[in-house]
Amino acid sequence: MLAMNYRGPFRVRLDRNKAEPEIQHPQDAIVRVTRSCICGSDLHLYHGLVPDTRVGMTFGHEFTGVVEAVGAGVQKLKVGDRVLVPFNIACGTCPFCSQQLYGNCHESNSEATAVGGIFGYSHTAGGYDGGQAEYVRVPYADVGPEIIPDWMDLDDAVLLTDVLPTGYQAAEMAGIKKGDTVVVFGAGPIGIMAAKCAWLFGAGRVIVIDKLDYRLEFVQNYAQCEVYNFLSIDDPVLFLKKLTGIGPDVCIDAVGAEAAGDLFHTLTGRKTLLQAGSPTALEWAINGVKKGGIISIVGVYGPTGNMIPIGNVVNKGLTIRGNQASVKRLLPRLIEHIKNGIINPKEIITHRLPLEEVSEGYHIFSAKRDNCIKTVLIPPRAVA
Amino acid sequence: MESKNQQTPGHWPVDKAEPAEKQGGDDMAARFAHIKGWGIDADAENEPTYPMKHWNGDDRKGLNYDRPELQPVTVEKLHSIERPSVSAVFGTTCPPTGVSGALRRHAFKYSEGKWAHWLTLLVADRVNAVEGIIDDIKQGIFPNIIAERGWTAEWKYNRKGMVKNIAIGVAVTAAVLMLLSGRNKKAH
Known part of the structure; x- marks a missing residue:
């Protein structure tokens, strides 16, 4: 065959x-x-x-x-x-x-x-x-x-x-409450579906971050959301804080191991495999989400380890959920x-x-x- | 190929874990009566895993479930040492062979928490790629790397970029060769 x-x-x-x-x-x-x-x-x-x-x-x-x-x-x-x-x-x-x-x-x-x-x-x-x-x-x-x-x-x-179940579960795991501001990292198929499904759970604002304009343009139309290209943003975390006042209620990592945007993570996570993939999106999510916020991970990472600011997870009282x-x-x-x-x-x-x-x-x-x-x-x- | 895996369970022996009846049930309050305040703040609604997980306690009594019928082991099947045997059902594609297979067998001596496990597997994957080329040639197939890498699509959709990358590659290679030949002349 x-x-x-x-x-x-x-x-x-x-x-x-x-x-x-x-x-x-x-x-x-x-x-x-x-x-x-x-x-x-x-x-x-x-x-x-x-x-x-x-x-x-x-x-x-x-x-x-x-x-x-x-x-x-x-x-x-x-x-x-x-x-x-x-x-x-x-x-x-x-x-x-x-x-x-x-x-x-x-x-x-x-x-x-x-x-x-x-x-x-x-x-x-x-x-x-x-x-x-x-x-x-x-x-x-x-x-x-x-x-x-x-x-x-x-x-x-x-x-x-x-694709659709994973995007849907990303939004479901995020525990979105009516009116919540939801940031989705990644405008690939999963991120697109997560943004679309965030509305089904009552999100009040949905923001998608990616580096490819054609994908951002697509998700903007398909999921009726705000979009930003991080290549034109100096500091995505600071940008999100200013954009949302205090940080979004929820961040969804729909990127996973091959995230761009941070030279250190790219070199250690993608080029030399010293980490289980580049956790740039996850780092932005942890640092960007509001205190007491929720992070939902559906991006795929490898089985070893990643360098993420786990201290901020504790200090900010974050809830992190993930699963296939x-x-x-x-x-x-x-x-x-x-x-x-x-x-x-x-x-x-x-x-x-x-x-x-x-x-x-x-x-x-x-x-x-x-x-x-x-x-x-x-x-x-x-x-x- | 029948193996001892067919007789072993998918979990470690039950006596290493709490039996189900100890984990829940009506007698818990009585059993912990000697602990002042035991369970007074328990809140069944505080279940952060829902709806991802429809909690029914089965993962606490988990060592007592009935396994599905076991798939016969017809090829060499490596399994994580964090479980005592193969899963009831498993994939049979590409059993370990050659040098990469030896590396994989070595990797599975380590648990999933060890870098030695994963890094050895990654090395095995790279060795396997070379073995694949050798196997192809042995069978009279010369791998068409251009086709396998999908460069025909690159030519179709990014011709300018492709030409630029090839030009850069050629220039860098030429520069390195010139540098090396210059050094050789000096040495003579």
Whole structure:
């Protein structure tokens, strides 16, 4: 089958002869992929920043498809079902899944206890091949996959596997009260959704900070928010204090490990990997948010450590919350929002490429060419 | 490949943790009756993890849950030493091989809190990239680095910048070569 094949940092290619996945467990399903996105967090893999990313692996944790085969223990899905597959691999029965922490499953990742299994996201997240291929193995098929309603566009469905739930949970974790001022760092797909969803929780003011004008322009229109380019700001923390009077009520870090804006963090976090990524956005959030404020982190960082002003967290009495989105928990509400026209996720898709152009797709997204915001890969057998 | 992992649980032995009945239940007030004021300010509504977590106490009794059916171990599968065995289900792609595989096996001797674990894995990843090129050549495939890096898209969308970067690269390389050749002449 056709499949994306990782060859090393900044190098991916299309493999034309990858073996098709097989049922390996009674609760497995095999899904023929109909849509697969390149996620901002895939870029951390692409850039070689995530430990235990092995050559030959297929990435892709945001995908939809059609069920082609099911294991003997699968009861809810049948061959032919159109499904959207949450990026978390969750057993549904461990102590964490039973409390709806589907992103923290204890029975889907052997290699690390700190993260649950994720499709196509290195062996640190379980060593599963992902959905940037024609077929993919989906474990615990009765737990994660959701049947796509007939009325739903596939492009909306694929954005329900990660982007929208993660943005929504970023706003949810921020504990936004009516009238709150919310600052979102990052105008990538997740930041865009976080800004959009902040209004749903009653925000009174939503501000987005990024360095790319085309993305700021997009989020300004899509999420009706204020936008600022930090490249034109000397001191973003001071700027936020002056802009909001005392600091925003809430800051959301939707950037993660590859943040720009601080030479020290760039050198130590991105170039030399002495930190688990560059925590510039998180540092601005900690220093910028008001005393007693809340910081919500959905940006992805590595597993080692970061230099952040933790003393200010204590002195300011901040609450910090973070997690991988619990997609399954959020799906019913978000499907309702799409059905009611509250959110139209597919508007963020800027590039639809055949799977065969996966190398170009990664480069365009990574280098931010052609005003790229979100790229969807479409396999040749993607007839729904 | 059957392994001892198939018989072991996904958690450490229960006697290392508090059994569930000790963590909650109606008898708690009685058990802590000797502590003056025990629990008088407890507030069930003060649950900052909600709604992210629908707390039901399962993570306190967590060592007693029924594991899903275990996936047979058919390839070499490394697991964190912070858990006694592999997870019930796991990915089987790209098992460890070669020098990078040896490095990965070494990395998994350290827990997830150790830099030795993660940095060794990062080194293994870089070695693996070189192994990938060697494997390609062995199979008669010469890696098309330009295509793999997606530079055709760069040519399409940022031709001017690409030409500029190539020119800078060529100039710097030429300067370094000239400098080195000049030094060699002096040495002779």
